Amino acid sequence: MLKRLRPLSLLAAVFSALSLASSGALAGWETNMTRGVTEISHEIYNLHMMMLYIVTVIGVLVFGVMFWAMFKFRKSKGAKPATWHENTRLEVLWTVIPLFILIGMAIPATMTLAKIYDTPDADVTVKIDGYQWRWQYTYLADSPDDEVSFFSALSTPRFEIRGEAEKSEWYLLDVDNPLVIPANTPVKFLITANDVIHSWWVPDFGIKKDAVPGIINESHTTVLETGTYRGMCAELCGRDHAYMPIVVEVVEPDEFEQWLAEQRGDTAAAGSETLNTAGQ
Numbered sequence: 001m002l003k004r005l006r007p008l009s010l011l012a013a014v015f016s017a018l019s020l021a022s023s024g025a026l027a028g029w030e031t032n033m034t035r036g037v038t039e040i041s042h043e044i045y046n047l048h049m050m051m052l053y054i055v056t057v058i059g060v061l062v063f064g065v066m067f068w069a070m071f072k073f074r075k076s077k078g079a080k081p082a083t084w085h086e087n088t089r090l091e092v093l094w095t096v097i098p099l100f101i102l103i104g105m106a107i108p109a110t111m112t113l114a115k116i117y118d119t120p121d122a123d124v125t126v127k128i129d130g131y132q133w134r135w136q137y138t139y140l141a142d143s144p145d146d147e148v149s150f151f152s153a154l155s156t157p158r159f160e161i162r163g164e165a166e167k168s169e170w171y172l173l174d175v176d177n178p179l180v181i182p183a184n185t186p187v188k189f190l191i192t193a194n195d196v197i198h199s200w201w202v203p204d205f206g207i208k209k210d211a212v213p214g215i216i217n218e219s220h221t222t223v224l225e226t227g228t229y230r231g232m233c234a235e236l237c238g239r240d241h242a243y244m245p246i247v248v249e250v251v252e253p254d255e256f257e258q259w260l261a262e263q264r265g266d267t268a269a270a271g272s273e274t275l276n277t278a279g280q
């Protein structure tokens with residue numbers, strides 16, 4: 001009786017741990033990838049979950065059969081090894097079934113990948129330049145005079161990094177000038193670098209694109225929700241690689257237009273000032 005109870009109580013312990021995890025008591029765990037805020041990030045997330053379920057079922061089945069066989073046909077119970085060789089039907093089955101599973105996984109994965117690489121027309125185009133160790137954002141316009149360009153650098157104070165003060169909420173994840181883009185609007189990114197290879201990574205958008213000197217990589221996004229999203233350089237790019245975060249403010253389209261007009265005004269004012277000083 002006792003012998004039968006032991007595996008049962010073990011099972012009960014596993015189930016209570018699982019229910020604890022799902023009840024939210026371990027909500028801080030957050031081991032899964034983010035669902036994100038764009039159509040593509042949702043697709044990537046769903047794809048990831050589908051794969052996870054498939055491999056979980058396969059794992060449980062394979063290990064289940066393996067442990068069941070090891071337990072049931074153990075030597076101490078007097079099990080005798082079978083002597084048969086080659087079973088064509090079995091071999092065809094264990095080739096064909098995984099083949100169909102792989103095809104079933106490859107089709108949706110390829111479709112999502114094609115969507116990631118397809119760059120449709122966009123209302124806003126931003127050129128992203130990676131520098132050691134900051135980002136430059138340039139809003140491209142038909143006329144160069146209307147272009148808006150600025151640098152975005154880490155704003156976490158040095159004394160927080162040196163441990164001389166308590167670390168703020170967005171320690172190493174805050175910048176002086178965030179990238180601003182409109183919500184529910186197609187935005188295209190032209191990603192490149194000025195010195196070494198960087199990588200522009202914002203998990204909530206499902207974007208991680210290498211910024212390579214001399215090459216322009218394209219990416220696009222349509223963010224569905226306004227808010228502040230954070231990322232970081234994802235390619236080891238030198239001493240301060242860990243100190244070049246990305247902050248993107250996603251705002252309503254009219255708010256964005258207003259912001260861009262203000263930036264243009266600033267750029268124009270700064271331009272005329274330089275002209276004036278040059279004339280004097």
Ligand SMILES: [Cu+2]
Pocket residue numbers: 130131133197198199233234235236237241244
């Ligand atoms: Cu970098």
